[in-house]
Amino acid sequence: MALWITYEMTFYYVILLRLFTNARLLLRCAAMTETDCCVLDEEDFRRCCRLLLQRSEQLRDGWSWEVVQGSDEGYLRKTALRSVPDPQTSTCSSRPKQSKEEPDCASSLVPDSGRGELDEEDDGSCIVSEGSSVVLQYEYHILYSSSYSTPVLYFRAFTLEGRSLTLEEVWSFVHPNFRLCLQNSPLNALSQQEHPLLGQPFFYLHPCRTEEFMKLVLTAAEDKHRPMNYVLLWLSLVGPAVGLDVPLEYCIEPQPSDPE
Amino acid sequence: MASDSTEASSSTSDLKLQFAPFSSSLEAGFWHQLTQKKLSDYRLDESPKCIKGYYYNGDPDSLPTRLTLEFSAFDADGPTPARCCPAPGTLYNTNTLDAFKATDKKALLEKEAKEIWDAIQSGAALKKPSILSKFILLTFADLKKYHFYYWFCFPALCFPEGIKIIRPPVNLENVFSAVQIAALQEAYDGLCIKRRTTVAPYFIMKYTEDTVDLALLEDWETFFTDTKKVTVGVYDPCTLSQHPGWPLRNLLVLLAKQWGSKLDLVEVLCFRDRTLQGSRSIHHSLIFQIKLPELSSNSVCPKSVGWEKNPKGAMGPRMVNLSECMDPKRLAESSVDLNLKLMRWRLVPSLELEKVVNTKCLLLGAGTLGCNVARTLMGWGVRHITFVDNAKISYSNPVRQPLYEFEDCLGGGKSKATAAVDRLTKIFPGVNAQGYNMSIPMPGHPVDFSQATLSQAQKDVQQLEKLISDHDVVFLLMDTRESRWLPTVIAASKRKLVMNAALGFDTFVVMRHGLKKPMSQIISTEMDSSPTCSSASSSSSTPAGSGTHVPGSSLFSNIPGHKLGCYFCNDVVAPGDSTRDRTLDQQCTVSRPGLAMIAGALAVELMISILQHSEGGYAVASSSDDRMNEPPTSLGLVPHQIRGFLSRFDNVLPASLAFDKCTACSPIVLDHYEKEGFIFLSKVFNSSHSFLEDLTGLTLLHQETQAAEVNHTPTHTDTNKPKMDNTIY
Ligand SMILES: [Zn+2]
Numbered sequence: 001m002a003l004w005i006t007y008e009m010t011f012y013y014v015i016l017l018r019l020f021t022n023a024r025l026l027l028r029c030a031a032m033t034e035t036d037c038c039v040l041d042e043e044d045f046r047r048c049c050r051l052l053l054q055r056s057e058q059l060r061d062g063w064s065w066e067v068v069q070g071s072d073e074g075y076l077r078k079t080a081l082r083s084v085p086d087p088q089t090s091t092c093s094s095r096p097k098q099s100k101e102e103p104d105c106a107s108s109l110v111p112d113s114g115r116g117e118l119d120e121e122d123d124g125s126c127i128v129s130e131g132s133s134v135v136l137q138y139e140y141h142i143l144y145s146s147s148y149s150t151p152v153l154y155f156r157a158f159t160l161e162g163r164s165l166t167l168e169e170v171w172s173f174v175h176p177n178f179r180l181c182l183q184n185s186p187l188n189a190l191s192q193q194e195h196p197l198l199g200q201p202f203f204y205l206h207p208c209r210t211e212e213f214m215k216l217v218l219t220a221a222e223d224k225h226r227p228m229n230y231v232l233l234w235l236s237l238v239g240p241a242v243g244l245d246v247p248l249e250y251c252i253e254p255q256p257s258d259p260e
Numbered sequence: 261m262a263s264d265s266t267e268a269s270s271s272t273s274d275l276k277l278q279f280a281p282f283s284s285s286l287e288a289g290f291w292h293q294l295t296q297k298k299l300s301d302y303r304l305d306e307s308p309k310c311i312k313g314y315y316y317n318g319d320p321d322s323l324p325t326r327l328t329l330e331f332s333a334f335d336a337d338g339p340t341p342a343r344c345c346p347a348p349g350t351l352y353n354t355n356t357l358d359a360f361k362a363t364d365k366k367a368l369l370e371k372e373a374k375e376i377w378d379a380i381q382s383g384a385a386l387k388k389p390s391i392l393s394k395f396i397l398l399t400f401a402d403l404k405k406y407h408f409y410y411w412f413c414f415p416a417l418c419f420p421e422g423i424k425i426i427r428p429p430v431n432l433e434n435v436f437s438a439v440q441i442a443a444l445q446e447a448y449d450g451l452c453i454k455r456r457t458t459v460a461p462y463f464i465m466k467y468t469e470d471t472v473d474l475a476l477l478e479d480w481e482t483f484f485t486d487t488k489k490v491t492v493g494v495y496d497p498c499t500l501s502q503h504p505g506w507p508l509r510n511l512l513v514l515l516a517k518q519w520g521s522k523l524d525l526v527e528v529l530c531f532r533d534r535t536l537q538g539s540r541s542i543h544h545s546l547i548f549q550i551k552l553p554e555l556s557s558n559s560v561c562p563k564s565v566g567w568e569k570n571p572k573g574a575m576g577p578r579m580v581n582l583s584e585c586m587d588p589k590r591l592a593e594s595s596v597d598l599n600l601k602l603m604r605w606r607l608v609p610s611l612e613l614e615k616v617v618n619t620k621c622l623l624l625g626a627g628t629l630g631c632n633v634a635r636t637l638m639g640w641g642v643r644h645i646t647f648v649d650n651a652k653i654s655y656s657n658p659v660r661q662p663l664y665e666f667e668d669c670l671g672g673g674k675s676k677a678t679a680a681v682d683r684l685t686k687i688f689p690g691v692n693a694q695g696y697n698m699s700i701p702m703p704g705h706p707v708d709f710s711q712a713t714l715s716q717a718q719k720d721v722q723q724l725e726k727l728i729s730d731h732d733v734v735f736l737l738m739d740t741r742e743s744r745w746l747p748t749v750i751a752a753s754k755r756k757l758v759m760n761a762a763l764g765f766d767t768f769v770v771m772r773h774g775l776k777k778p779m780s781q782i783i784s785t786e787m788d789s790s791p792t793c794s795s796a797s798s799s800s801s802t803p804a805g806s807g808t809h810v811p812g813s814s815l816f817s818n819i820p821g822h823k824l825g826c827y828f829c830n831d832v833v834a835p836g837d838s839t840r841d842r843t844l845d846q847q848c849t850v851s852r853p854g855l856a857m858i859a860g861a862l863a864v865e866l867m868i869s870i871l872q873h874s875e876g877g878y879a880v881a882s883s884s885d886d887r888m889n890e891p892p893t894s895l896g897l898v899p900h901q902i903r904g905f906l907s908r909f910d911n912v913l914p915a916s917l918a919f920d921k922c923t924a925c926s927p928i929v930l931d932h933y934e935k936e937g938f939i940f941l942s943k944v945f946n947s948s949h950s951f952l953e954d955l956t957g958l959t960l961l962h963q964e965t966q967a968a969e970v971n972h973t974p975t976h977t978d979t980n981k982p983k984m985d986n987t988i989y
Contacts, residue, residue: 059538060318060343083322125422126565127278127503135324137287160326161580162286162408191605192598201585201598206605249538 039211040230045144045151048231049076055232055250066141068197075154075197076142076231082243083133084173135160136173140244142231143196150210151231153238154195154202167192170203170242178241190242205238213237276422277550280498282315282395282506283324284412284568284578289331291401291408291582294353297334298401302353309351310336313395314344315497315507318534325498325505327395327414343533345459345495345507349395360400360409360577365567372396373415373564380417380514381559386478389462392510396566398577406586411577415566416509419553423512426525429502429548436467436547443472445542448493448531451476462511465491465529480519489525496530496546504530504546513562516552526550593690600641610894613641615871620644622727624700624747625737626676627651628851629761631663632860633735634684640868644692645684646727649676650699660853698723702742703835706946717945718938725750733867736760736827737860742835746941748826748924749933752776757870757877760827761863763851768859770866771901773925774824774918775877817885817915821878824900825916828924835923835949852906862902869895881915921961923952 040048049065053076056063067074141154157165157173171179171190195202214234221228236246302309313329327347332338340346350372354360376394379385385392396413432441444467451460451474464483466473474493475483484490492515498505508528515526530546555562570576583590597617604611621637623630626649634645652673658664661676663683668674677695684693698720701707707717724747728734734751736744736758744760751758751773758773828835872893873879882897891897899913920926932940932955944952953959 060535060540061538081319081323124276125278125416125418125509126281127500133322135285135326137285158288159580160283160285161578162288162291163580163582164288164585166584192601194595194598201594247536247538 039149040144040151040214041149042144042146045231048229049142051229052076052232052235052250059247059249061247061250073197076140078140078244080138080140080244082136082138082173084136136165138243140239140242141195141202142235145207148207148210150207150214151234152204152207152210153235153242153244154193154204155242155244156200156202164201167203173243174241175243203242205242210234210238275425275428277425277548278503279416279509280325280500280503280505281566281568282327282412282414282497284397284410285326285328286410286580287328287330288582288585290329290333291580292586293331293334294399294401294408295403295586298353298403304355306352306354306359309334309353311349311351311397312336312338312340313347313349314340315347315393315505316341316344317495317497317532318343319497319499320534320536321499323499325500327412327497329397343458345393345461345497346390347393347395348390349397352396352398354398354400357400357402357409360398363398365398365411365413368396368398369413369415369564369566370561372413373417373566374561376415376510377417377561380510380517383518385510385514386480386518389477389511389514392514393461393507405581406583407579407581409577409579412568413566414506414568415564416506417513417562417564419513419516419555420563421553423553424551425548426551427549429504429530429546431501431543432529432545432547433543437469439470440467440472441543443467443470444474445533445540447472447474448533448542450474459495460493461495461507463493463531465493467491477514487519487522489527490519490523491527491529493529493531496532498530499532501544501546504528512550512552513555516555520552520554523552526552589689592688596641596688596690608894612872616868617641617643619733619867619871620646620731621733621735621867622646622648622731623735623737624648624743625735625739626661626663626680626695627657627737627739628660628856629737629763629860629863630676630735631661631680632857633737633761633864634680635662636861636864638684638688638691640864643690644731646693646731647677647680647695648698648700648724648727649680649695650697651676653679660856696723696727700724700738700743700746701941701945702740703745703944703952704742704947704949707942708946714942717942721746721938721941725754728754728756731756733757733759735863736762737863744827745835745924745944748773748828749929749941752826752925753930753934755779757867758826759863759867761859762827763855763859765850766852766855766906768851768855768862768904768906769901770859770862770904771827772821772824772866772870772877773826774829774900775821776925776930777822777878817883819881819900819915819917821875821880823917824881825918826922826925829919829922830916831923835952855904855906858904858906862904866899866902869893869898873898882913883915884913886913921956921958923956923958926956928956 053063053065055061056078061078062080063076063078065074066077137158137160139156139158143152143154144150145152157170159165165173167190174190190203190205192201193204194200214230217233217237218228218230221233232246232250235244236250239246311329311333312335313327313333315325315327319326328344329349333349336348352363352368354363372394376385376391379388379391394415396415398411398413400409402408432444436444444465448460448463451463452458455476460474460476462477463474464477464480465475466483473483492511494504494508494511496505496508508530512526515523527547527549531542532545533540533542534544535541567575570578584594585591597613600613600617604613617640619642621642621644623633623645626634626647630647630649634647637645653661653664653668653676654673655666655669657676658666658669663680664674664676668679675695675697677697679695681693681695684691701717701720707713728747728750734747734756736747738744741762748758755776755778757775759770760773761770762768870876870879872895879892879898881900882892883899886892886897897913900915901913902911903914904911918925923929929952950959953962
């Protein structure tokens with residue numbers, strides 16, 4: 001632990017804070033690779049993903065392995081819904097350009113029929129729900145980056161209408177704590193890039209520091225002779241910044257064969 | 261949820277059951293697929309199509325009750341995501357917005373409601389209860405704008421007086437023991453396995469203190485022996501603690517129609533099954549009791565409701581604008597921008613791309629240099645590019661001028677200015693390119709042959725003045741030196757940044773012209789300090805006096821942008837005499853072929869670096885010496901000139917002062933141009949080069965120089981020519 005503190009790493013300080021709180025549980029990760037060093041090769045990546053998938057199936061966490069048509073390449077995929085508070089600012093900002101005409105446009109479609117034709121007052125059996133939050137659909141992909149020898153988290157987000165969010169909007173939905181820490185990065189760690197396998201624009205967390213900080217975590221774990229799932233451990237550290245939570249149950253072995 | 265409170269607090273005696281309606285939820289893939297279907301399959305066919313949505317009973321609290329349509333919605337018999345409940349739907353896609361508006365929504369709803377009602381009456385809904393959650397989707401896809409208009413309807417048959425609650429909803433764990441809950445979960449999973457699915461949308465249920473027994477609706481008659489009180493289960497997508505979701509509504513109508521008279525009390529289990537933090541729970545399922553109202557014994561379809569409200573809470577359609585993610589042109593634009601942003605994100609965080617992208621560039625000349633400059637500008641995301649050229653494309657051009665092809669040479673050749681625009685638009689539709697097929701009047705090339713030629717010249721000058729006014733940066737890329745004179749004068753007068761590129765056989769010069777101070781500042785400068793500009797340049801033209809000045813090296817370093825020279829400042833001969841004074845650019849056609857690409861690219865890159873400097877064109881000129889110093893911009897140096905020598909594969913970065921006798925940018929020339937306009941210009945066009953030389957005092961200088969050459973030592977003759985003297989290497 002002391003080792004981690006002395007290391008100057010402002011960029012990941014929030015993540016490290018989280019690490020301290022979770023360290024005990026994370027160190028118990030039991031499903032797991034036997035890597036001696038901290039470099040993740042593609043084969044390790046695949047093995048980690050398989051183990052993660054198995055556990056996800058047990059935990060109903062929604063991960064699946066997607067294969068790119070006509071190749072043996074693939075990635076982990078999960079979708080999740082996030083209800084984001086602060087509707088006024090977020091709905092406004094979530095329609096930066098087209099907001100002006102759109103609502104009017106759509107409602108002006110039925111100038112006459114709006115009232116008359118569809119005077120569909122229910123018999124009081126329909127509750128009126130207050131739209132006090134915005135719901136967003138997030139799609140997360142985990143890919144292997146051979147240039148960085150690390151996993152990379154790609155994601156994109158849509159409104160319930162099916163419109164993709166801009167980078168600015170995605171930023172606005174990053175938790176303020178993480179926003180600060182990501183912004184302090186010299187590389188503006190959250191950015192946009194074409195998905196290497198799909199060729200569509202995605203957001204991603206830049207992997208340039210991943211190996212560096214994973215080394216610390218893994219070394220600490222290795223000192224205690226704990227086998228670790230690199231991908232799972234990494235995901236539990238970077239995911240929360242963009243709303244992707246990894247249940248701690250992943251790290252608790254379902255069978256009673258816990259080495260503890 | 262807050263909306264529950266009113267109901268929870270009022271008395272239960274006359275409480276009516278209320279349902280949470282579906283909210284439509286569309287994934288981007290749905291719109292992509294609808295577009296594909298419309299283009300390649302439906303075309304003008306407006307007939308209803310079978311589609312499929314799904315809902316889920318495992319959401320965390322606070323999420324709305326959704327019906328989701330994704331990419332796979334058009335595969336009505338295809339798989340549904342695990343543990344999600346499929347809902348069949350009917351798509352009505354209209355060909356026009358008018359048809360979308362004019363569609364009789366009430367009739368559409370009644371038609372679908374009637375189908376549900378028929379299935380209820382016939383009992384078909386017992387065998388295939390998914391019809392109870394049938395939906396309608398009315399769409400119009402504007403594929404020119406990528407605007408999608410849509411309106412969902414979730415038809416629900418109504419009991420005229422509502423449904424009376426006997427025992428209000430509570431969480432299952434308040435009624436069931438842990439043993440019963442475990443038994444229920446096991447029985448539900450068993451039912452699913454038996455059906456070979458992962459969900460059971462509706463089921464019937466019997467339980468004791470430690471057992472739970474489930475069956476499908478179709479087994480009702482054998483399952484229930486006593487119908488005083490029955491329990492029905494519904495896969496419930498709602499997360500509200502006091503309300504069931506929409507799928508229950510039509511089920512209750514089904515029960516009332518089939519068994520209404522026999523049922524005293526109906527107990528409803530809203531089955532909710534979620535996994536949070538890896539642990540599965542059905543404890544939060546709702547359970548409540550109701551008294552079903554009698555449905556009139558006739559077979560008239562009850563009133564129905566179900567059109568979804570729009571985000572404003574009004575009865576109306578929705579519209580989503582997907583041009584950003586679907587329009588190929590917009591996609592190309594955003595990809596180009598993305599590529600540039602990556603440069604900023606990864607390598608040059610302080611890069612101000614907006615300054616680059618919004619710069620309007622005027623390219624005078626659409627030949628080898630013009631083509632290469634345009635391509636490099638496009639690479640930088642510059643959107644506004646205008647060409648001026650009067651030439652036609654000849655057979656020798658395409659191999660060196662990358663915007664033209666062989667075809668463009670046929671039939672006498674297309675005009676370069678317009679062909680270049682066409683090609684830019686093909687390369688990148690997001691570009692705002694324009695072409696002007698016009699000549700630029702030149703000194704020593706008379707325009708006074710006739711009234712017609714004179715007025716044409718006047719028109720050309722006006723056009724050029726307007727073009728220069730309307731742009732931010734002027735590129736001089738012509739193949740004659742004389743044609744650069746007029747735009748140099750106009751741009752200097754209008755304080756526009758000029759980028760100049762000229763080629764020799766294996767040498768080139770790329771430079772920015774000095775940017776004169778704004779008019780308002782010139783007056784004040786002249787007031788408080790003696791004319792430093794002219795003293796510096798006059799010292800260079802009269803080197804005899806250099807002893808009184810600081811050493812040459814410091815004189816020529818740190819020259820601010822407004823004191824830098826133009827293309828003509830280094831010349832002691834006015835433009836217009838093309839036989840005696842052959843310059844670099846006149847040999848352009850015999851340049852080494854790579855030279856135009858190098859020089860064209862450098863001209864753009866120099867402009868980009870200047871734009872990144874906080875002072876823009878006024879930035880102090882960097883010299884070769886500055887290569888070791890802290891660069892003035894995020895992209896590095898902002899030299900005055902780049903002179904390249906291909907034979908040595910070497911570039912140097914000279915800087916030179918504005919020459920007070922310059923035939924293009926000296927105060928006297930600008931003054932005459934600004935005061936007399938075309939009258940002055942036409943004198944320049946119509947006269948020999950001596951006119952400008954007389955005006956600027958070059959003639960006098962020549963005479964002095966000749967006198968000096970006679971009277972002084974030979975070493976002085978080298979430094980006499982301003983061309984060499986005020987240029988440092
Ligand atoms: Zn000049």
